[in-house]
Amino acid sequence: MYSKKIAGCFLILLSFIIILPLIAGAEERKSPDKVILAEVGDKKITLQDLNSKISELPLQYRGFFSDPGKKETFLNSLVQQIVLAKKARELKMDQKPEISEKINDITNQILSQELVKEEILKKNNISDEEIKKYYGNNVDKYREPESVKASHILIKVDEDAGEEARSKSEAKAKEILEKAKKGEDFAALAKEFSEDTATGKRGGDLGFFNKGRMVKEFNDVAFKLKPGEISDIVKTRFGYHIIKVEGKKKEHQKALTEVKSQIKETLSREALRKKLDEYTKKLYEESKVVMHPELLKAAESEEKDIDEIEETDEESVDEDGSEMEFEED
Structure with a gap:
C-alpha cells in the first residue's frame, strides 16, 4: 500500500516535470x-x-x-x-554633407517631438473643474438646432431645359410618387430611379440636416413633414424631388457629459499651444536666438525685381527672334 502511494506521487511529480517546460515554452512562444x-x-x-x-x-x-x-x-x-x-553606411553615404544635413533634420524633428511629449504633453492635465467652467462660459456653442432626417428621390432637369423635357421629367417623378404613396419601399425606389447618384445608391438617405442647409423649396417642405410622411413633387433648380422624412430632432442643449471629451480636447490644445510658446520662448533666450524676418521681405522684393527684368528681356525680342532696337530720337 505504501509503495503504491510512493509510485502515485512519483507519477504526479514526473507529469509536472514534463508539463511545466511545455507550458513555459508555450508562454515563451506567445x-x-x-x-x-x-x-x-x-x-x-x-x-x-x-x-x-x-x-x-x-x-x-x-x-x-x-x-x-x-x-x-x-x-x-x-x-x-x-x-x-x-x-x-558601408559606402559612407551618411558622411556626405547634403545627406548628413538631411539626417540631422530628421533627428531634430524626432527629438523635438519627443521633448514636447515628455516636458509638455505628459504634464498637460485638464481638470473637471476647468471643463465645467468652459462649458458654462460657452453654453450656446453646444446648443443643437432642430434637424430632420430625410431621404429623397431626384429626377434631374437642366435649368435651361425646354417645356417638353420638363414635362417628361415631371411625369416620371409623378409615376414614382404614386408607387411610393401606394407603399412601395422608398429606399428601393430611390436606388432604382433617383438621378442623385451620391444618395441614390444608399436609398436616397440624406442623413440629419439643419435648417438652411438645403435649398429653400426643399428645406421648407422637409421641416413641415412628420416622420414617415412623403411629400408631393417638390421643384427646385436641380429638378423634381420626392421627400420622405425619417425622423426629427428638436432643438436641444447638449449636456456636459455629451461634450466633455470635446471640451477637454479643445482646452488641451489651447493649453499645449500656450505652454509650448512659453517653453520655446525660454529656450530661445537660453540659446540666444536672433531672427531677422525683415530680410525675408527684402529678399522677396529682390526676387520680384529680377522676375520683372527677365519678363522685360523676353518682351524685347521681336517675333522673328531678333532683338528689337531702341534708338534715341
Missing part, C-alpha cells in the same frame, strides 16, 4: 518580444518590433496592416530598408 521574425546579421526583428512600428503609422494605415499577409509585406519593406541603409 510572448511577442521572443518571436523573431527576421534576422539581418546581428539585428533581430521581433513580433513586438513589428507591432511597434505599425502602431507608429497614421491611424488610417494601422488597420490595413492588421492582416497577417499585409504584415508580411510590411516586414519585407522593413528588412529592405535595413539592408539598403546598411549598404549606404
